[in-house]
Amino acid sequence: MRLHRSPAPVTLAVALVLSLPYDAMPYARVADGGPPAQPLFGAACRTSVNGSHVVAYCHNPYVDIDRVRLHIECVRWWDIDTDSAPADTGPDMTVRLAGRCWKEVGPVWISHQNEH
Template sequence: MRTTRRVAAAALIVAMAGSAVAASHSAAQERPRPRTAACNTWVRGSHATASCFNPNPKVDRVQLHVECARWWDPDMDARPIEVGPAQHVRLAERCWKEIRKAWVSHR
């Protein structure tokens, strides 16, 4: 009698663990993907560069923004560029001196 209870308990534990793994796996698959291009931005001295790739079937419009560190140095915005499906673009902008912050916006 005890053996069948142990086997039943072990089978129940295995079934519950399997359903938890399956539920987490299906939830990960159902997670919505972002509808914007994936962009990486880096700063070297007074130059900022952004590299964007659009894995989505719809066009994304990206724009690089640069905030300069000096008060007299004007902040710069690159012109917006459309990134089509499976396309890659590179944006660049600069300040006269140091860059405080650089980021990409999506439209």
């Protein structure tokens, strides 16, 4: 069985696309003097919690120095939260940060500061 199809729907679709205003059609945009791209920055850090002890390793693959700090929130209200001393992570350098709580460890995070 052979179906006879009319070229009218295809012709109509092409005509509609060609009649759209230029701004409505998708096209690749080229940056024209916009703000400069930000340089890559920031050490990649991984943390591990073992009981009440926390260890973090931060590796900086970029040129700018990244000053990193380990922040630890303890679960118990009477347990003092701790922040490590800042450590400058130079280009292609890995630093180790450590801290602890007396009891259970809560949220742990690393802060970054650009020392440019």
